[in-house]
Amino acid sequence: QHKGARSPSASPCLQQKHARGQVLFDMVCEHLNLLEKDYFGLTFCDSDSQKNWLDPSKEIKKQIRSGPWNFAFTVKFYPPDPAQLTEDITRYYLCLQLRADIITGRLPCSFVTHALLGSYAVQAELGDYDAEEHVGNYVSDLRFAPNQTRELEERIMELHKTYRGMTPGEAEIHFLENAKKLSMYGVDLHHAKDSEGIDIMLGVCANGLLIYRDRLRINRFAWPKILKISYKRSNFYIKIRPGEYEQFESTIGFKLPNHRSAKRLWKVCIEHHTFFRLVSPEPPPKGFLVMGSKFRYSGRTQAQTRQASALIDRPAPFFERSSSKRYTMSRSLDG
Incomplete structure (x- = not known):
């Protein structure tokens, strides 16, 4: 961020x-x-x-x-199992992103989850509870939820007091282990309409394509179920593999706001499918890629980045976990 x-x-x-x-x-x-x-x-x-x-x-x-x-x-790609990241510093940046996702409402949570994640964030940032240093409502300046209440802050402080001896890195692992279970974890949402013109959201994630209406998930297409994705003008299409008792493939179409948003969604799908499903990026125009397009995901896949991570050979880098009081969404790179 x-x-x-x-x-x-x-x-x-x-x-x-x-x-x-x-x-x-x-x-x-x-x-x-x-x-x-x-x-x-x-x-x-x-x-x-x-x-x-x-x-x-x-x-x-x-x-x-x-x-x-x-x-x-x-x-860009939320790891389904953050514990497999090699370095604490990587998990720290993932935590910062998730905290921003939660504060902005992009990642909805229950009260219980807000409190749990907030308490681990406090432990990572402030360390062990200290009765002399942490007096009154000592978390009121930190942000944990879009509509933060005094009740939530009190629950976070209660939990924080029980974490004595937990290192910042351990607190972040606990934070990520709970955050990854949230239904909207790592879901990239796009506005669309279905074939009947009803407003929906299309969500792209590590496992496939999700369809939401009125914030409820109404359908899910896992990557192995999708044979092909394409777009034409402002329409986005997925071709579905036939089910056990079906004879033919079926194509489902969605209407995006405009041509650019259809192409943007198509590219996000290509990238997620390649990153999470393939061992190495494939050259065009095979597989998921629509004929005539030169676009392909050119970076490393998750399989390749895990192999590279296993070879990281440096002392754990020292870094300062910046306090949320000073942390803003627009902090400059050279600041």
Whole structure:
């Protein structure tokens, strides 16, 4: 959730007219001391205020046609099992993203879960409860929920007192183990209409495509069930493998707000399918890729990044867990 903007003092790499997205992304990860970087990406907003992923393989200037170069460092692929991440620092950045997701309401939680996750965040940030230091409502300046109440803060403090001896890294592992069970964990939502013109949301995640109506999940298509995805103009299509008692494949269509949003959803699906399902990225135009499109996911897959993580050989990097009091969504990269 760190944002960075172009500046005159930026690295010479970025002053090259034709720098690709990968150059900027690598600089950001180096600044953050992050090696397990394949789960993350940079986003920017287009002229319609829609979130887009910066394509590492393309020149930055060809992706951002107008306006300032403002980027957000964000989790792109939420690991289904965060315990398999190798380094504490990677889990820390995932925790920061999830805390932002919770505060903004993107990741809905019950009161009980808000309290549990909040208490682990406090333990990671403030350490053991200290009766002399932690007096009164000592968590009131920290953010845990979109509509935070005094009742929630009191429950968080009760739980925090029971965690004596738990290290910040352990607290973050507990936080992630609970967060990953939430139904909206790692779901990238897109507005759409079904074949009858009813408003729905299409959610892309590690396991496949989810369909929501009025915030309730009404259907789920796992990646192995989907034979092909495509888009034409503002329509998005999935071809479904026949069921046990069915003879033919079926195609389901959805209407997106416009052509760009249909293409954006298609690309997010391609990337999630490749990252989570394949051992290595496939060259076009096989498999999921619609004929005629050159786009493919060019980064490492989850299988490849896990192999690379196993080879990380450095002392655990020291980093400061910044207090939520100072932590803002717009903290600058060079700040």
